[in-house]
Amino acid sequence: MYNTIVNSQDQALLHLFFHCCLEDETFTATEMDDLSAKLVTLGLNTRLDIKAQLVEYRSYRSAIPDEQLYIRFLLTMIKPVHDLALYSWCVELCIDDPSLDAREEALLHKIAVELQIDRIDAATVNTLIAQRKAVELKKIF
DSSP: OOHHOOOOOHHHHHHHHHHHTTTSSSOOHHHHHHHHHHHHTTTHHHHSSHHHHHHHHHHHHHTOOOOHHHHHHHHHHHSSSSSEEEEEEHHHOSSSSSOOOEEEEHHHHHHHHTTTOOOHHHHHHHHHHHHHHHHHHHOOO
């Protein structure tokens, strides 16, 4: 199903980002802002029809048989060179507050496993991103 829809590196990256944002099936305003900023930074907003890709993502999202295999598929398509950078962007998209809930932690663990990021590095990145979010929200260090 998704392997007939996602057939480029750009699409795989975008669908991974959607997956990070939409584990609860809704976008928060913060998630939309964060995703939009990343898409602009990467130039994906000019190379892909974001709305059409979101419709395609939602068309198969509920039918993903194995999330770990899905993440592996996307990361194989992406072929990341900077695994910690990609992981940190996924962390940013998963959290819209200074903490991670169990669902978000489980998803990020699956991504870290596929990127071969050890638990200590993943925990450090998670803590760093959560603290940055806290600073952004509270405006204090």
